[in-house]
Amino acid sequence: DNRLKLSDLGHQQANAVGLRIKKLVGDESVGILVSPFVRTQQTCAEVVNALDPGQVAYLRQDPRLREQEWGNFQCTRSSPAILKERDTVGRFFYRFQTGESGADVYDRVSSFFQSLFRQFDGAAKPPENIIIVSHGLTMRFFCMRYFRWGVETFETVWNPGNCDMWVLGKDSKGRYSFNADGSTPRSTKKILVKFADGHSEEKVISDWIFIPPPRRRDQDWLCDQIGIDPDTVEEIVFDEWKKATSNKRAIISSVGEHMLDTNEKDCEAYC
Numbered sequence: 001d002n003r004l005k006l007s008d009l010g011h012q013q014a015n016a017v018g019l020r021i022k023k024l025v026g027d028e029s030v031g032i033l034v035s036p037f038v039r040t041q042q043t044c045a046e047v048v049n050a051l052d053p054g055q056v057a058y059l060r061q062d063p064r065l066r067e068q069e070w071g072n073f074q075c076t077r078s079s080p081a082i083l084k085e086r087d088t089v090g091r092f093f094y095r096f097q098t099g100e101s102g103a104d105v106y107d108r109v110s111s112f113f114q115s116l117f118r119q120f121d122g123a124a125k126p127p128e129n130i131i132i133v134s135h136g137l138t139m140r141f142f143c144m145r146y147f148r149w150g151v152e153t154f155e156t157v158w159n160p161g162n163c164d165m166w167v168l169g170k171d172s173k174g175r176y177s178f179n180a181d182g183s184t185p186r187s188t189k190k191i192l193v194k195f196a197d198g199h200s201e202e203k204v205i206s207d208w209i210f211i212p213p214p215r216r217r218d219q220d221w222l223c224d225q226i227g228i229d230p231d232t233v234e235e236i237v238f239d240e241w242k243k244a245t246s247n248k249r250a251i252i253s254s255v256g257e258h259m260l261d262t263n264e265k266d267c268e269a270y271c
Contacts, residue, residue, distance in 0.1 A: 001067060006042045013163035014043040018050030020165060021131065024181050029057045031127035033116070035065040035134045043163065044133045057127040064112040067135040071099040092151045102141070102154075109141040136160050143185070146176065149209065156208045158186040185209065192237040193228060203228075 034044040086094040095101035136159035167182030189208040223230040
């Protein structure tokens with residue numbers, strides 16, 4: 001996987017994103033951090049070509065930005081079974097044989113995150129912009145770390161497309177948020193709505209990560225988001241181990257009935 005090269009289309013997409021970045025940063029200085037994979041190195045080269053000489057304060061490889069390791073050698077015949085097993089276990093916790101779990105990637109991205117902010121604090125004159133050339137899953141974990149998403153929220157976020165660009169802009173208080181100059185991450189949450197007449201329907205809540213936490217609110221609020229009359233709803237089920245109801249208190253756990261309402265409140269501050 002680390003030796004895969006960009007296709008001709010990939011080079012065109014990398015060139016286009018380089019021009020977008022140049023338009024965004026203008027003449028401001030940039031620092032570039034890049035995954036050591038061949039395709040990210042090639043993408044980075046296209047980005048650097050779009051910038052002015054001397055505009056790049058530094059360009060560094062960081063192995064912590066690499067893609068999730070699926071194993072040393074991937075067998076296409078076994079891939080469907082592996083993906084099915086991963087869906088059962090969960091994308092975050094499933095570990096590929098001789099590879100990594102999502103949790104492993106999160107740990108190294110957290111280490112990178114801490115190093116990055118130490119650079120900000122320690123540099124006499126840090127670059128005005130940081131460009132990270134990485135991979136879709138790694139981008140999601142970086143945002144999970146910064147925005148303190150829970151595992152459930154992380155799994156609602158779709159991978160970006162090839163050469164997609166997410167832009168985090170800083171506000172007057174020093175906090176970062178997604179900027180309209182980049183692509184908007186897609187985030188969808190499936191819920192099961194059980195109606196009073198006995199039938200059930202699966203619904204999808206869009207832009208889940210942009211809903212202010214706590215995202216699991218009372219039933220009336222949720223029904224308003226998906227355009228359903230709350231008087232017709234018996235309950236809304238989020239997943240196998242937890243549900244929201246009209247009294248906003250019931251919690252069902254597949255590992256026991258000992259979970260407390262206070263845990264629900266604390267957990268959902270970041271879900």
